[in-house]
Amino acid sequence: MIELSQVRKVFHAGRPNEHVAVAGVSLTLEAGRLTVFRGPSGSGKTTLLSLIGCMTRPTSGRIFLQGREITSLPLPFLTDLRRRTFGFIFQQFHLLAKVSVLENVMLPAYPLGESYSALKSRALSWLERLGLAAKAAAKVEWLSGGEAQRVAIARALINGPQVLIADEPTAHLDSHLSQEFMALMADFKTAGTTILIASHDPLVHEAVAVDRVVDLRDGRLVSPESRIC
Amino acid sequence: MARRLHKQRYLLDFALSSLWRRKGKNLALLGVYSLLVFVLASVLFFTQALKREAALVLAASPELIVQKLAAGRHDLIPAAYAERLREIRGVSRVSGRLWGYYYDARVRANYTVMAPEEVAVPEQAVLVGAGIARGRHLSRGSTLTFQGYDGTPRAFQVRGVLSPESELLTADLVLMAAADVRRLFGLAEGLYTDLTVAVNNPREVATVAAKIQELLPDTRPILRDEIRRTYEAAFDWRAGILLSVFSGALLAFLIFAWDKAAGLSAEERREIGILKAMGWETGEVLQLKFWEGAVVSLTAFFMGTLAAYLHVFVAAAPLLAPVLQGWSVLYPRFRLTPFIGLFEVAILFFFTVVPYTAATIVPTWRAAGLEPDQVMRS
């Protein structure tokens, strides 16, 4: 479903501090699979995920989404594609403080302009499925780390994405919560969502739901791939 | 279409949430902003109402006044001058006005003593303005004593108090018979304070004034238009003084607003980053900021304007009148006719809401253009 062809991302190109973060990656990611990107710090995991998630454009190379080339799409189309296709979970959760849990979850859907009642009931049902129904009106800063992450997950799911992208999702969780997170991801995978995770955490690599681990080093794939199920 | 409406409504919802999140700062801003609109609106309403009323009422005053000058100073004018003026073509009527100022040491106020031509006042009687009646506790039948030019006290019986409806014009007037005015001030028969000239064709006033100056080189004609302009200038000037005194507050507000709007805090920058990462477009972030600015400025505009209306036209401008009206001992009590309409309100709207809203959007421009992937690295 996602295909990368010779994708490069160079920061500060042509300047003394030029840095090649992703150096020619070609990769095919199938729909409905859970893929983990692994590699030392600075190996380009985050950069690769933001390239796939249309948050930034590659310096060269092409990315295809369901056979459609997206690298050359004009910005408004790209944004629209991004918010309908991808859901993001960040390492720091990046929830908005002093705003209710419910509003945080609904936030990514605001620009799409659907009716309030539909959006609200969808957000509430996600919160319920994630065991947060009682916290809908609570402020974000009152939440525990695990709750905050589940809010971030609900937010990532609100637009019904086909692809869920998580960058270091377990960095702030203890091992029990990390396992819970991976179990949730397994559920979503079963429901047909494609899942991409960048992580150093062995708990993540070793989870049973993981279909594939992609190793990165200095912006390149390390071949052969360690595990393909 | 429905989607667009829903979307704007969501943006408004979120703008309100954002404002509410920093409620301490935003409420303070709103308070200062409303106060600013209140002062601006009060000044505008007050001066506007007074100017319109002055223009309306003084349109009926004599078209031309002729004063005699002696060595460059105002002097009494002989009745014979009136005869000369009547010969000028285009002049329909010339009459002598007999009037002067009387300083009443008891209330430390100046009265305007006048012998009206068209109102018959018996000798040793006066009609007094409502301001004087208040100051000296006079009513019909009381006695009012003036000290004549030669020091002799002269008693007058109050025949009536001028209607309080016209206090804006008559609060300080004392009307008495011409003979009494002459006796009180020691003015010789055949001399007047000045002459008023009515002109057939209003367009000929300047020509007539030129002829007067030619015919009587020691006089000075004063046009009604000039008096009207003086009033406008005086009110505009006072409004200007008030606003410039207030400009300190205005400046403080601007700095405050700028700090709030322009100096996007790290926190706000972070939020914009999150919104971008969540799939918001630059335009949507700007629309959000537009709503934030619009909410604050609309609220301040309506609160300030409504408060100003109540202050000026219901409470008679207790906070502004002393400055805008000028200093005085005998303040006339007059109700301000609310000569304001949509136009004045629209001007206020334009000068308060638009700049602020614009000022909140412009600085967001750069932050809103942040690459969405930036948020992944913080």
Added chain:
Amino acid sequence: MVRKSTLFFAFLTTVVLALGLALGEARLRVRGELPYLRQEVMVVKTLQLTDLCLATEARHTRHPSQADWHSAFQSHPAALDHFPSGSIIPPPENVRRGYGPQAP
């Protein structure tokens, strides 16, 4: 939980209505005061007044038409009566020129 935008719309509707009422009242009051204004016009006409009675102490404000030509802070009948301004902003050109042919 009421949406915040609903509350804001309610607020906005209230204040717009209030301002509308205020402007309406202003209109009615102007109409109601026309008789008094007419009375004021009559007073001006019969007494041949030239000035408003706003500041009774400054004679050039109470009676700008009665100003001397050469007294302190008061150089012209149409000059501003506040100290620095009178010396900065001249009265209208035609006033300074006068009306006679002898004027420069």
